[in-house]
Amino acid sequence: MEEELLALKENDTWDIVTCPSNVRPIGCKWVYSIKLHSDGSLNRYKARLAVLGNRQEYGVNYEDTFAPVAKMTTSKYDSSLFLRKTSTGCVLLLVYVDDIIITGTDSSLITCLQQQLKDSLYLGTLTYFLGLEVHNVASGVFLNQHKYTQDLISLAGLQDSSFVDTPLELNVKYRREEGGLLPDPTIFQQLFGSLNYLTITRPDISFAVQQVSQFMQAPRHLHLVAVRRIIRYLLGTSTHGLFFPSGSPILLNAFTDSDWAGCLDTRRSVSAWCIFLRESLISWKSKMQDRVSKSSTEAEYRSMFTACSEVVWLRGLLAEIGFPQSHPTPLHADNTSVIQIATNPVFHERTKHIEVDCHYIRESCR
Numbered sequence: 001m002e003e004e005l006l007a008l009k010e011n012d013t014w015d016i017v018t019c020p021s022n023v024r025p026i027g028c029k030w031v032y033s034i035k036l037h038s039d040g041s042l043n044r045y046k047a048r049l050a051v052l053g054n055r056q057e058y059g060v061n062y063e064d065t066f067a068p069v070a071k072m073t074t075s076k077y078d079s080s081l082f083l084r085k086t087s088t089g090c091v092l093l094l095v096y097v098d099d100i101i102i103t104g105t106d107s108s109l110i111t112c113l114q115q116q117l118k119d120s121l122y123l124g125t126l127t128y129f130l131g132l133e134v135h136n137v138a139s140g141v142f143l144n145q146h147k148y149t150q151d152l153i154s155l156a157g158l159q160d161s162s163f164v165d166t167p168l169e170l171n172v173k174y175r176r177e178e179g180g181l182l183p184d185p186t187i188f189q190q191l192f193g194s195l196n197y198l199t200i201t202r203p204d205i206s207f208a209v210q211q212v213s214q215f216m217q218a219p220r221h222l223h224l225v226a227v228r229r230i231i232r233y234l235l236g237t238s239t240h241g242l243f244f245p246s247g248s249p250i251l252l253n254a255f256t257d258s259d260w261a262g263c264l265d266t267r268r269s270v271s272a273w274c275i276f277l278r279e280s281l282i283s284w285k286s287k288m289q290d291r292v293s294k295s296s297t298e299a300e301y302r303s304m305f306t307a308c309s310e311v312v313w314l315r316g317l318l319a320e321i322g323f324p325q326s327h328p329t330p331l332h333a334d335n336t337s338v339i340q341i342a343t344n345p346v347f348h349e350r351t352k353h354i355e356v357d358c359h360y361i362r363e364s365c366r
Helices: 001-011 072-081 107-115 146-156 186-198 203-215 220-237 296-320 336-345 349-365
Strands: 030-036 042-051 091-096 097-106 132-139 139-144 243-246 253-258 270-277 280-288
Touching: 001 296, 132 146, 146 186, 146 220, 186 220, 203 220, 203 243, 203 270, 203 280, 243 280, 253 296, 253 336, 280 296, 296 336, 296 349
Parallel strands: none
Antiparallel strands: 030 042, 091 097, 132 139, 139 243, 253 270, 270 280
């Protein structure tokens, strides 16, 4: 590693400039890492010169920073979208710090862009990206996190455990103060963080992960048992993921639901929704609502509100990259009262407290 860095330094031009008098420099250090392929084999060595931000002083050399990276939904959106056969010759470039995805419908444009970038960046066929494994087949693209899942199982020490058929026990609800406290919450927090990242390609564990997320601050033994059950479920499903078939029309379709007063501690409801690009699942969410709903109708309507916001954003993204939606996006719900309120221009006393959500959904449907 050291020899490679010395060779890099000898071959490149290094410019040393004088620090401006009004700038107070902070230290830095070299950080070395090894990049692996999804099968665990060596990909390449990496070296990064990292600024020691921990030495910044508020009011002296400390400012807010912002990292303009794409949200992970865009990656799934991108994988599905550019499999479609279109005549649009466009290229989309997604940048995640030092990882880049280049996709498009015009191979000549991609080749041209790669040629311009190859002198300063390492470019190759997309197979492994931020823990996501990308498998290209004739009928489409398959995304999963098999290696990441195996690493998570090893972290939990459950390699030799038996797998279970569901990520949560059926009809079981957990409370915040049920059972004894864990003496050290670190392992619970580590496992939860890994599970949360795994939901990028595993919508089937999203609700279970949301349920255990409520206990991050003071996890108990029963909560750790619930986390370990999710991981035991992964033992038998580690190769599961998302498939994006080619050739489908670019049409959005959304579904929404809620678990009314599902939390035994706060009686808040859980909003849940999923959005498809035709048959490709590209966005989903399972999240606790920020306030108590007085009825199942109110809980369902708030779930529709968050789903509607995501649909609006996705339609805007489609239009921005050249695929505007010519038809309204269906938003499916299973609550008759919610559907009636959404189409009824008159507010009644029992619905005034959700008037903002109602107006937003109606405006979006126009």
